[in-house]
Amino acid sequence: MSTVIAAIDSSLAARPVLAMARTVAPLFGAGIVAVHVVEDPDGPSPAGREHTAQAEADDAGIALRWLRGDAVRELSAAVADDEVVALVIGAHRHAVGGRAGHLPLALASCTDKPVIVVHPTATPPEQLRRVLVAIEGRPGRGKELKRAVELIEATGLEIVVVHVDDEASIPSFSDQVQHETEAYAAEFFGRFLPGLSHARLELRIGDAVEQILTACDETEAELLAVGWPQTEAGGRGRVAHALLDRCTIPVLLVATA
């Protein structure tokens, strides 16, 4: 049977992660398995943490599976199972660096399966209705998200695509805005996301992170899909990383490498 893994720890993030897993699992026709990785079984264990994870899983009525070892390695191995169709995980703000996302990004770098990252303060809806697919820079990057978009479309969710131009990709010409945007949008879908029906294009110009976050609010999206190049070398993946840090709705990382 298909499975969605909900990777939880004993933090406050466990609850929204489990909630999101319950929201997305029906879309995949999958069941849910909660997983908790104990990274250092020999080290001192903060009192009650494992107990908290178990309690959250119990409250959600989801079986909890315990793994021991390196979190990236163990979760990667779990996700690699053929029956696993998606991973839902907390944003995991790093205690030292202060930025969220190191663990989910590391996991998303090891798998092509959807990785959904849930902010600790998120309150996932019981049912998803609208997904915002973010494309920044060259519009051609849209095709990198094609597989994910097809996956989302297959679930019947409403898709809004936001494309954020930066200075380099600002159009050379804009004749009559009342027609230009329409023509551009039609061609955008025809060119980069062919076959996608019933999607809407939101266009923005400026700082990609700010514009995408604003678009999340304005479109009332419940899930944000964003490309992840599976590496941060050369400054790549900056936008995805920043979004994990700041986005309060769940983020679907889509491998684009």
Next chain:
Amino acid sequence: MPSDPSPLGAAGLDRRFEAVVLFTDQAGTPDLVQALQDLLAAEVHVVVITAEPVAAVVDGLSIPPGATSMAFVAGRHGGEIAVVGGRDPQGAPAGADGGAVERLRAAAAATVEELAGQGVRARSSSPSSYERDVVIEVVPPTGPDGVPSADIGELVAYGRATSASVLHGAATRAALAAGIEDPRVWTDDGRVEIATVDERDALRLALSALWRHGVSTSGVLVVADEAGIGPRGCALTTVADTLEATVLCATGHALHTHPGTLPLPGGHAAVLDVLRGQGRHRRERSLPAVAPEPGWGLHLDGVEGERERVDESLVVLADGEVGTSGAPVVADESARPWTIVAGVYELDGPETHLLEGPVPSRIGGRLERAGFRRTLDLHSGTLGEVAPTDEGRITAVRFSSLARPGTVVERIACPSALDPIDPLRPPEGGLLDEGSHGGVAWMRVAASQGGIAAASVAGRDHPGASVYERVTAFAGDALQVPDAPVARALDARETGFDRLLGEHRAEWAQRWLDADIAIEGDERLQAAVRFSLFHLMSSVRDHGEAAVGARGLTGPGYRGHVFWDADTFVLPFLAATHPASARAMLEYRIRRLPVAAANARAMGRRGARFPWESARRGIDVTPTTARDRAGRLVPIRTGQLEDHIVADVAWASSCYEEWTGDDDYRRGDGLRVVVETARYWASRIRTEADGSAHIYGVIGPDEYHEPVDDNTYTNVMARWNLRQAAAAVERLDDPGIPAEERERWLALADALVDGYDSDTGIYEQCARFFSLEPVLIAEVAPRRPIAADYLLGPERVRQAQIIKQPDVLMLHHLVPDEVVRGTLEPNLRYYEPRTAHGSSLSPAVYAALFARARDFDRALDALRIASRIDLDDLTGTTASGLHLATMGGLWQALAMGFAGLRPRAGRLRVDPLLPKAWSALEVRVRFHGSRVCVRRDRTQMTITAQRPVDVVVDDRTYSVDGRGLVFVRRYDTWRLTP
């Protein structure tokens, strides 16, 4: 398998040709005459070049009734031409200019004189009736009684004089002395012929005549039999023009021929076989090769998902009536086939858009994308496709008939298993009904009013035949059962593919004779220019009314709405090359004058107020809000405030009058247009207490600033409009317009402010423009062109001296007589660095202006951007159609900018400029009903006219006709050569 014995087959050239040029001196042979006659009946053009009496050969041939084939016979030695069926081959070999007869006479006299000096008597004939040759015959010495002389000295002199070398030398010297630059001299048994032309010229004439019928040289098969070659070998292949042709030359002379010439063994019988082989190709429905001449084609290789829809726009086929996308003949998931019909819209108001009609169904099979090739022949308006599929290689040729607008013709070589089940496919969700009638499948798509009907006849000669043919006729506003397209489809089928192709190609060729622009020295620009002219010509019908949307018939973009693009950018090209289309565009405006008048009344004005965007009815259909590329919901106020379109329509009307001299129009509808638009301005202008007149609250061409007061473009165009109306009324003495009204127009025109600063020579674009933030976009933008409102935000741009496109400078381009002389340069210097070129209209206009300012480097930079906007998809929206106004602007940059063509008061001003990068520029136009060609090269300018017209060169008027005028540059002026 037996090997193919024919030389064409052996060379892999056993294919269909469009014309045969036959060099023969056996043209009267019955079996040859029959073979040629059969070719003419099969729509193959025939040219015979012979030493036989031309008239006799012509008498043996005839053009079958209704055939589009052309035949003419040319003399091998002297340029005699006779046309079968009396059709003019529209050309004559060189050497028939006005002084040819005198030069030939002088050469003959000098030859006779030189021979006399050698003691030999000779006599010359008068130049032939074709004025291109003269014959000198040496008279054998005789005694007083007429008996041949027995005088040894006389006989020796005669023998010496009649030797070929002596006669040839004497005649050549005499001809050169007489001023014949390249004399053609033949000697034969005491006879010498001096001519200004020979068989090479005859061949050039043949190729030229065929070109004028739409046949490119690669479609010509030249066949020379042994007699036709003559004693000097197959010299015809030294004609550079034949390099693209296929040449068969009788064996025995092959060594004298061009390396590309194929030997033709087998004598007369072999010639007959070759000719009959062409007849066989026609019977077997072979596909014509789509192989454009250099500079006349667009080749697109492969199908690539991201680019495909752009490519389909680039090779759209249209005929003024219907436009069909260039989607592959074989179905592919990236393709988006569509059909639109001129002027057929769905819905009303801002949502009005072009209705999509039925589409010819695609052929089956799975396309192997990488090997796919599309070739658009711009000269003949045909699209060729080679499509490898899992079922084998499919080839196809299609065209949208310019001779029968609204008719799409296809011939496809493919296995019958791939035939579409139904010839037509309805657009998504649009089918009204369908049926069949007499073997014709028809389909209708309904709009809120009217609709589109299509009727298609498709099939094969017999089951298993290798070729599938389909003719589809479209009609707009189909409220009735589609009898008309059904009848047209049946008629087209009866006519047959080859005849349809012949008439279509000939129509295109004629269009090009009036419109081509040749740029020598820049092949890339040349191809781009012809690409633009092709789509301009094919997007506008030439009868009734023509609603020309921003993308013409090349796509559904901009919903087919009609803007000032049509009047200001597209119409001038057509007024100057195909006036009937320009007239149809004006008719669209004229029929909507009542709506424009009602619009003016609704706004509390008089006269006619044309809408910024219009469609079927002529009401304003401009949307009032839109999301921009930054996601902002922005109000669209162009519909309310972009008033200058009123004067733009009047300017277009005047432009048509100037190019055509159409006096009936000037006195009738032209007068209505200029008067009603002037009345609008008279009611729109406000006069202040100080007597100054103003137009408040408008948007000019620079749409970054809105609303503004006293936009200089709007004010000066309104002023021009008022003065034009007053002059028209005065000239025509129209009793319906009171003198007081005319005087008021003139007073308002004089009082209108125009922002001119005589100290700087600069016009202020609008009130308070100079007080805006002085930003040079050229210095702050990372690149140009750039949409500055997206780069800096609309508010910032609105507060700065950053403009979208030429505004003041449009006046220097459109109405140079309305601005102060000598102000082009200072305004160019001021405004260009402030221009973002965020409008696709901008580069072409700047190219024209920089050319006039002799700043060729910047002119060429701008010209190249304008020429690539669609070819390189610089806007990202080419997939929705081509930027027709930019294409019109490109023509203006070349014709008005570089060539300096301006019609004015019945005369055509000519002032061509040539940048160093080009070796020559040639522009063809129609002026006052006459075909005019202006050619400028490094040393001279040549002007020719089909019928006498007046041209103005350096402020002097000359009458020019078919003999042409040649000017040379002396210092800064043109001098007419004798």
